[in-house]
Amino acid sequence: MSASFLETTISLLVLGAVASYLGGVLFRHRERLISGVIAFLALLGSLISFSLLFRMTGASEKVLLFGVLSWQIDLLGWIVAEVSLVLGTVVALYSIVYMEEDTGTSKFFPLLLLMVLSVIGLAFAYDLFNLYLFFELLSITSFALVAFRKDKWEPVEAGIKFMVMSVTGSAFILLGISLVYAQFGNLDLNYLFTASGGASIWLPITLFLIGFGIKAAMFPLHTWLPDAHPEAPSGISAMLSGIIIQTGLFTMLRIMLSLGASLPWGEILIWFALLTMTAGNIMALTQKQLKRMLAYSSIAQMGYILLGIGMGATYGVASGFTGGVFHIITHAFMKGLAFLCAGALIFRLSSGYLEDMRGAGWRMPVTALTFSVAALSLAGVPPFSGFMSKLLIYQSGIQSGTALGWAGSLVAIFNSVLSLGYYLPAIGVLYSKEKAEKVPAIKEVPWAMTVALVILCLLTIYLGVQPDPVRSWVAQAFSLLKGGF
Amino acid sequence: MNKEMIPLLLLIVPLAGAALVPLLNFFASRAVPLFSVFVGLVTAVIGFFLLGQIGAQAASFEWLPGVLKTGFQLDTLSVVPALIATWIGFLVLIYSLGYMKHEENLSRYYSLTLLFIASMIGMSLADNFLSLFFFWEVMGVCSYALIGFFYKDPKAASAGVKAFLTTRIGDIGLLAAILTIYAFTGTFSISQGLAEGSKIALPLLNFIAFGFILGAVGKSAQLPLHVWLPDAMEAPTTISALIHAATMVNAGVYLLARVYPLLSLVPSWLVVIQWIGALTALLGSLLAAFHNDLKRILAYSTISQLGYMVFAVGVGGVFASQFHLFSHAIFKALLFLCAGAVIHELKTRDIREMGGLQKFMPVTGTTFLIGALALMGLPVLNGFFSKDMILEEGLIAGSWGPLIVAALAALLTAYYSLRTTAVVFWGKRRTSAHVKEAPVVMTGPLTLLALGSLVSWVLVGPLTTSWIRTGLEAPHIDWLELLRETFSSTAFLITVCVIVLGFLIFYYRRNLGWLKGKIPAFFKAVSVGLGFDILYGWLSQQIYATSNLLSTFFEEKVMEGINRATGEGSVALSISSRKMQTGDLHWNLLYIVVALLIILGLILW
Secondary structure, eight states: OHHHHHHHHHHHHHHHHHHHHHHHHHSGGGHHHHHHHHHHHHHHHHHHHHHHGGGGOSSOEEEEETTTEEEEEOHHHHHHHHHHHHHHHHHHHHHHHHGGGOSOHHHHHHHHHHHHHHHHHHHHBOBHHHHHHHHHHHHHHHHHHHTOSTTSHHHHHHHHHHHHHHHHHHHHHHHHHHHHHHHHSOOBHHHHHHHOTTOOOHHHHHHHHHHHHHHTTOTTSOTTHHHHHHHSOHHHHHHIIIIIHHHHHHHHHHHHHHHGGGSOHHHHHHHHHHHHHHHHHHHHHTOOBHHHHHHHHHHHHHHHHHHHHHHHHHHOOHHHHHHHHHHHHHHHHHHHHHHHHHHHHHHHHSOOBGGGGTTHHHHOHHHHHHHHHHHHHHTTOTTSHHHHHHHHHHHHHHHHTSHHHHHHHHHHHHHHHHHHHHHHHHHHHHTOSSOOTTGGGOOOOOHHHHHHHHHHHHHHHHHHHOOTTHHHHHHHHHHTOSTTO | OOGGGHHHHHHHHHHHHHHHHHHHHHHOGGGHHHHHHHHHHHHHHHHHHHHTTTTOOOOOEEEETTTEEEOBOOSHHHHHHHHHHHHHHHHHHHHHHHHTTTOSOHHHHHHHHHHHHHHHHHHHHBSBHHHHHHHHHHHHHHHHHHHTSSTTSHHHHHHHHHHHHHHHHHHHHHHHHHHHHHHHHSOOBHHHHHHGGGGSOHHHHHHHHHHHHHHHHHHTTOTTSTTHHHHGGGSOHHHHHIIIIISHHHHHHHHHHHTHHHHTTOHHHHHHHHHHHHHHHHHHHHHHHHOOBHHHHHHHHHHHHHHHHHHHHHTTOHHHHHHHHHHHHHHHHHHHHHHHHHHHHHSOOBGGGOOOGGGTOHHHHHHHHHHHHHHHTOTTSHHHHHHHHHHHHHHHHTOHHHHHHHHHHHHHHHHHHHHHHHHHHSSOOOOOSOOOOOOHHHHHHHHHHHHHHHHGGGGHHHHHHHHHHTTOOOOOOOHHHHHHHHHTSHHHHHHHHHHHHHHHHHHTGGGGTHHHHHOHHHHHHHHTGGGHHHHHHHHHHHHHHHHHHHHIIIIIIIIHHHHHHHHHHHHHHHHHHGGGOOOOHHHHHHHHHHHHHHHHHHHHO
């Protein structure tokens, strides 16, 4: 049963990608609309069939898809994949309007579908080879989408930079996988979990930490992100910041839980988490472009997720893992929302500078209001979702009862305050009384975009006011894990 | 309609009115006064239905399971103040149609007035301490805003602040008492809290009682926190009437009556309450006797009358205190509204500039006289019966000290009531202003209230009946018995004596003029309200200066320093760390190598 739901999801995504491309190519003059609507429907369909899978996920279960693809499904993977599907669907809806100035949109939507597909693959694949395969699919679609506006210089430069660094990371990962294979002769994570106990596998672990750390924008491996995320089309920025970098971390987590039991990887994550969030927040403070600021804020937020997972791994506090993964969920929606709002502003103002957005809130009320919700949530202000997930992370440090745990939580709390230093001015700029030059002439974005914003905004508020049952699913997902699965 | 919803409706209608008035102001600002009166009328009508609900179970709502359940307490003790607020409030609203006609910001006025009435209703019907405290505070806010309604006048603005701050002292006491009860009984429910009060240790009970008394003293303007009430006369006269008769000051007396079961467990505090009440009664009447500002006279008289009610609670006459509260609400609303009519015409509050107005304002003059006679307690007016009942309770309790003080106060009350009426309405005219009778919307409520002052005591029968039916202690008396008992009691003799003496003082006041030269210090002290304001002013100045000094140091040096250091430090760090983001791939790859080395080091180390 569960295999058939998953097969439907995958088929819809793959066939949707093909159909979206063909539709776009065949009807040139309606390229964006045809391609976009097909992609949106495909995503919606797969979202529905994937949601139906939920009732069947519990403890991990092996499935063989299409007779060739051997996956293992569990609740944790389902949660991550579901988030990417929801975000992907909203982004597809948004991009139908947003991409109206662009050419070649018949390639944009299929790439988006494949990106979502690769996240699903990473969520459920359980051997290192499969993981690597989907990881590369994810990377390649990301490069192409970051550099999508290929006739401008900045996106291309950002894309190349992203690619070089990412491929370096992949090389590390591949090397790590080879070493593991050389030592154990098997790449199945279940096998490795039982086999690796006590074995000295420090080199592959280091290589994995670096390789996935690059994807997860861990300081000081984050340098590609502030270039790549802002230069991508806003929908893709939302996807990248919302779920893709987290997927990198999620994959790292899977591998570490299976392989790394004998090594202090959790503590390393805590240290890097504190560096990452502080660096991200500090750098965001003086940014002049909204999307660049949000990109740095993504780095900072990754720090929180790393901290939660590090606490969970080091001290075995459940709220650490729960908080980290719950923050992945809440962050996907609130950061996605923030980027889509930034996109909406750029869509009307054709400038990404905060300076040019002064007073835009009075002309674009929905955008500005939802952006305010996103920004406050990102800063961890109750009653929005960011507060709930950050609270769990702070709690984990304190529950650990150790000096490092307490210090980590305090640094995280201080960082939250610091982050208000750029979120609040951004809101203030939108609601400024004096208006920038272009602002008086603009109006609110079309309904397809505002609908996308409102959906994510409602999700952000809902998860803040009513974190259960989602939070308890996450907690349950972790309690079901044995090793990586 | 579900009968359980009547009290809820009584609360929600004025609240909704308060919320709708500002909205209505956008569309049809001229309809605001009439709309408010309509809301008042609906509330008043619902009030009649509430009468049938006394003793019934009301709907309740569980906000926090196990902690807070709010509902309504519908015994006579709670319903009477709520209905006074409703009906007097309605009359005041009608009267406002005429009185406030030419003022600005009417939507603010009417909205706050409705909220004021609603919060009094909510306060008295509350069945748990938390919602009682909530509405208590809402009332405080409303009083602040309404006393300072003419905010452009610095006197009015500062009077609002003064009222708010002074009552705040009491609020702290009340909150402390409520929280202590919660800490030791685990419930906010009033009935449960009172029932389980006896289990609390005596020292704590002392503290709780002190907190409640402090709260009541602040709200009901008792000694030594009475100073806000005379200043509150800067409010529109209608608001003064509302504060004095229907809302605000009644809250304190009601609170004392409500927690009387707790207070009675600590007899020493009862004695304190008696003395507070008696001394306040004396002080109020003394100051009223020597003031020349019409509204201030009435304010001091309120203070003095509230003193009687507090005294009554102190001697155990809870019913007597509430009965007097009931009478007082009627005649004091009447007096204030009459004063309002006079002030409205003459544009002055100094009684020395009035005189001989009876001829020009016959209705106002006559009704004021009725109010004044009720205030001094002349037989067969409502003030007479209730005050007599209080003195009678004092006699039964045998607390002679406070009783003598209270009787002395009654004497002065008789004097100043007559003096005020005489100076304002009788004698020769001292003003050349053109004076005419107030419009019907103003005289209508006056007439109704005057009638009420004459006959409201007849209601003693039904009041005591339902009082007993809802489980409160009082002897059952109907109006005939009341007549018989009152005229045959010792207290009646006292009342008659003091009234006669007061009348004599009034009559021979010119022959007493030599006194003024003999004891000038006394008159000077009286003219500044016995120096309470000066003392408090000095105290608050000292506190203010000290805290100003501290805050200047703490705010500007310490906190500002920290703020600046954090803010500027972060920005500086941000600017310097931006250099790391070179955008040069070589550097980025170098970072990867660095990270690799760090992780390797950490793992192998």
